[in-house]
Amino acid sequence: MLSPIRTATAQPAFGLDAVFGGACPRFVRDEEIFGEGEAADYVYQVVSGAVRTYRILRDGRRQIDEFHFAGDHFGLELSDVHRVTAEAMADTTVRMIRRGALSDLAAQRGDAARAIFRLTAEGLQRSQDHVLMLGRRSACERVAGLLLDIAERTHAKAELDVPMSRQDMADYLGLTIETVSRTLTSLQDEGLIALPTVRHVVLQDRSALERMTA
Amino acid sequence: MLSPIRTATAQPAFGLDAVFGGACPRFVRDEEIFGEGEAADYVYQVVSGAVRTYRILRDGRRQIDEFHFAGDHFGLELSDVHRVTAEAMADTTVRMIRRGALSDLAAQRGDAARAIFRLTAEGLQRSQDHVLMLGRRSACERVAGLLLDIAERTHAKAELDVPMSRQDMADYLGLTIETVSRTLTSLQDEGLIALPTVRHVVLQDRSALERMTA
DNA sequence: CCTCCGGTTTGATCCGGATCAAGGCGTGCG
DNA sequence: CGCACGCCTTGATCCGGATCAAACCGGAGG
Structure with missing residues (x-):
């Protein structure tokens, strides 16, 4: 829908890049960028680093909604309030x-409106x-899927830096840290990956991992 | 974002309703409306009845992505191919x-572009x-949440018709039919709901159900 | 260099929901 | 009216992942 073919202008792909402010606010690790329930006055784009967005249930259970890497947008809301918390x-x-x-821009320029649609x-x-991941996949399939997703989105080939803790992985995958840890260990034992350090993964058999992703 | 306050025109809320064709194709129960991988040439709106959209993994596991009721839109894609199958x-x-x-409409009218953004x-x-439901909620919380969601979206008060099979509920909730059935029975035993017939539910203690939804 | 400390791994056990297996029941059709 | 077929419920058992608990690292600071 609204395919790029139909763009009215000649310019290739109007990102929203040009319209973002020049200043680049910095956040240290684990610093909050915005909180659930706060006014959604801004839309954000990651320049460097990585961001998690999540929600928390009354009893403390946390579900990470999405990880955002360099170039990714986040914080765009339908209502005027953020539905998630964002942290570096x-x-x-x-x-x-x-x-x-x-x-305003979207109202003036069809290509901007299209770019916003694309984002959403x-x-x-x-x-x-x-x-699909959370509803119908096993722990092992979930972990494999996440590793491949991170690799793709950070433009890593065989070696990748995992920019999040085991707890973050668990809260994204709907698992516990223990299960994530055990699953990584067993993937290593099977020779599909190597774990030189906790936050560094080598994909040794990518096609086997992709096969698990079904 | 793009809040209704900013609409340029005076008209209250430009739905896309006006632009949909006059003919209303009919589909019988379980008939496919479009299939995963098919060209996404149309966007759809439910007039009457209900639609499920789903994906299937190689080994047959099915995940229902969304249920669509009267007034709901579905089939709007970013790419030119449907990512899910839709069935009545x-x-x-x-x-x-x-x-x-x-x-074309979106390119001409800012309010149309805004309506499309809203939909998405x-x-x-x-x-x-x-x-959040699939990642961090128990079977009981999921079933309660689904019942409340159906009630709200079909404008039912205390009594509601469940337009889907136990298998559909299970495949939406990431559970099995047996678990869905047992959970409904136990909600009934606890007096939170009544099940006069298989597809008819009475919400007897809505606030208790809402409390489970956290 | 040692210690401390938070994050991670590993181990033992538990439990919620899956699986396997029968029954019940409502509905449409002969 | 009765039968049969699908769906649903219920029962028994199993198992993947959670929970509880402890040991293991690796980096920062003294």
């Missing part, structure tokens, strides 16, 4: 654009994949 | 609009809620 997973810089400015629809696709 | 859950009528027509963002919100 490492030292991170972001760019921001006022929601109102984005809205990409988020929806990712969320749908997440649903 | 009961005898159903839908309205359709050519994707290209919608795209609502789908994203629902998907995020689904993720």
Whole structure:
């Protein structure tokens, strides 16, 4: 829908990149960028580092909604309030654009509106994949899927840096840290990956991992 | 984001309703509306009945992505191919609009582009809620949440018709039919609901159900 | 260099939900 | 009216992942 073929202008792909402010706010590891329930006055883009967005149930159970890497957008809301909390997973810089400015831009330029649609629809696709993961996949398939996803999104080949703790992985995958840890160990025992350090993974048999992802 | 306050025109809320074709294709129960991988030439709106969209893994595991009731839109894709299969859950009528027509409209009218954004963002919100459900809720919480969701979306008060089979519920909730059935029975035993017939539920203690939903 | 400390791994056991297996029941059809 | 077929419920057992508990690292600070 709204395929790029139909863009009215000649410019290749109007990102929203140009419209983001020049200043790049910095956040240290685990610093909150915005909180659930706060006014959603800005939309964000990760410049460097990584961000997690999550929600917490009354009793403390946490579900990470999404990880955001360099270039990814987050914080775009339908209502005027953030539905999730956003935190830096490492030292991170972001760019921001006022929601109102984005809205005005979309009203003026069809290609901007299309770019916003694209952003939202990409988020929806990712969320749908997440649903499939959580609803119908085993712990092992989930972990393998996450590693491949991180590799792809951070443009890593065989070696990748995992920018999150085991707890973050668990809360994204709907598992516990113990299960994540055991699963990684067993993937290593089977020779599919290597774990030189806790946050560094080598994909030794990518096709086997991809096969698990079904 | 893109809040209704900023609409340029005076008209209250430009739905996409006006732009959908007049003909209402009909589908009988379990009939496919479109299949995963098929060209996404149209966007759909449920007129009457209900629709499920789902994906299937190689080994047959099915995950229902979303249920769509009267008024709901479905089939809007970022790419030109459907990522899910859509089937009528009961005898159903839908309205359709050519994707290209919608795209043209969005390019001309800011309010149309905004309506499309709204549609997509609502789908994203629902998907995020689904993720939270699947990642961090017990079987009992999931079933209670689904009942409340159906009640709300079909505008039912205390009594509601469940338009789907136990298998559909299970495949939406990431459970098995046996667990869904047992959970419903235990909710009934606890006096939270009554089940006069298989597809008819009475919410006897809505606040208790809502409390489970956390 | 040693110690401390938070994050991670590993071990033992438990439990919620899956699986396997029968029954019940409502509905449509002969 | 009765039979049969699908769906649903219920029962028995199993198992994947959770929970509880302890040991193991690896990096920061003294």
